[in-house]
Amino acid sequence: MERYRFKNDGLATDTSMSQEECESGCSLFFFPLLELPLHQQLQLQQLSFINTDLEPLLMREKHLWMPVDHGSSTGFFTLWIYWTHLPEEETARVIGTLKPFWNNDHEGGFGGGPKQLGHTATNYASCLTLALLGTSEAWEAVDRQKLYRFFLARKYATSGAFTAHDGGEADVRVTYCVISIASLHTRVVLVVNQRTKLTVDTHSVPLQHSTFSKQLIRFATYLSLLHWLANRQMPFEGGYQGRTNKLVDGCYSFWQGAVPALLAQVVRQRYGDEVPYQCHQENLQRYILLCGQEITGGLRDKPGKPRDHYHSCYCLSGLSVAQHGDGRGEPVVYGDVSNLMKPTHPAYNIGYDKAMKTIEYFKTKGPFQPE
Structure with missing residues (x-):
């Protein structure tokens, strides 16, 4: 494996030294x-x-x-639920917990907790959690009309980018959260595309986090x-x-x-x-x-x-x-x-079976038509 180690070509920099230190730490675990x-x-x-x-x-x-320490992360409580093993017998309790997280006071979306602002990341986690539960009651907890309006409220008409929340930042992470959830709830994304001429122009969005893999929707x-x-x-x-x-x-x-x-x-x-x-x-x-x-x-x-x-x-x-x-x-x-x-x-980071069941469920409800 030594031939795969980083070579700085005789010029040490902060970046090269950090890489060499990282490789040294990993090499301890690669010991035969x-x-x-x-x-x-x-x-x-x-x-x-x-x-x-x-x-x-x-x-x-x-x-x-693994022990759970929520610390000060109560604003992202939906993510904790998404990351947690959800026993089948707790399905009703999980649904009952998530429903009050929907924000009816502003522009919709699931917040990180009750009365919190709707956010695309916590909305993403909430919708995926409900898909993981995989029951009709869980699926019906997502109102597609309100979900659609929440997405429209997040969109910049000029660039096609989406903001994380009301007054929030716009980057490709947010676009991924919107497109993945919209496509999971079949037909919503089609209408978002048709009605708003959705374009993903990453050059018009400040790439505060330029992790390219989160541009899962761009295959140019x-x-x-x-x-x-x-x-x-x-x-x-x-x-x-x-x-x-x-x-x-x-x-x-x-x-x-x-x-x-x-x-x-x-x-x-x-x-x-x-x-x-x-x-x-x-x-x-x-x-x-x-x-x-x-x-x-x-x-x-x-x-x-x-x-x-x-x-x-x-x-x-x-x-x-x-x-x-x-x-x-x-x-x-x-x-x-x-x-x-x-x-x-x-695309969704939930089991294939759960993803396909969710998509098929909303397909049976027919084409989505915004009110």
């Missing part, structure tokens, strides 16, 4: 397990980090029971995008960086890693053509399992960073996408065979 002393091998097995064949394990039970130049994405997967670490000259981050296992799978599917479905699936599946899984897992549960950005629910969600989602790829052929599983996860939808 067979070369470890026996007592250390046994200790890692007892901690459920590896199996008896010294293969990495996905520590499912530890991740499920497939091969250029694939080339860009392939170069975001770090050759030494195996995980993805968010943009050039940045460090690897576990959350991009999904935000970047989902795009090659999504591209391959979209091009195949729309045009009948094939584009190569550009992701080293085993290397990405290796990074998540070895560098991303906290030994006591939860997943993280990178070694040396604390675990949190955001990274736990998107590391695990990225692991699923890395295993199932573009959905063609058998899954690729790194480490123990029990690491295999259910496939997550690369």
Whole structure:
């Protein structure tokens, strides 16, 4: 693996030194397990980090029971719910919790809690949570007419960009939140396009967060995008960086890693053509399992960073996408065979079954017509 380490060509910079430090931290987790002393091998097995064949394990039970510390994040309570395992017997309680989060005082949208301003991120989390519940009562908790009006209120007529909330910022993250939820609730996005001449012009939007993978709706130049994405997967670490000259981050296992799978599917479905699936599946899984897992549960950005629910969600989602790829052929599983996860939808980040059931439910209601 040494040949894949970063080379600064004799010119050290803050960026190059940070990259070298990051690689050094990851290299500790890439140490050949067979070369470890026996007592250390046994200790890692007892901690459920590896199996008896010294293969990495996905520590499912530890991740499920990772402690929750909401801290001061009450404004994003819907995201906590979205990231949480939702037992079937709690369905009615979850719906009852989310319904009051819809903001009727201003321009609509689910807020982060009762009486809070509607926000595209918390609206995104709320709608996905209801889709995960997968019952007619959950689906009906989303009023498509109000959802449509909320989206229109967020849109800039001149640029086609969307704001996060009333008076909020506009960037491609917001556009993703709008388009993904609109398309999940079938036909809403079509009307948004027709009535508002929706365009996604990223040059007219300040790219405060220039993470290109969140432009999941823009497929103008497939091969250029694939080339860009392939170069975001770090050759030494195996995980993805968010943009050039940045460090690897576990959350991009999904935000970047989902795009090659999504591209391959979209091009195949729309045009009948094939584009190569550009992701080293085993290397990405290796990074998540070895560098991303906290030994006591939860997943993280990178070694040396604390675990949190955001990274736990998107590391695990990225692991699923890395295993199932573009959905063609058998899954690729790194480490123990029990690491295999259910496939997550690369556009919505919920299970394929939940996404398709939600789409089919709203299809049965007929074409959406705004009032």
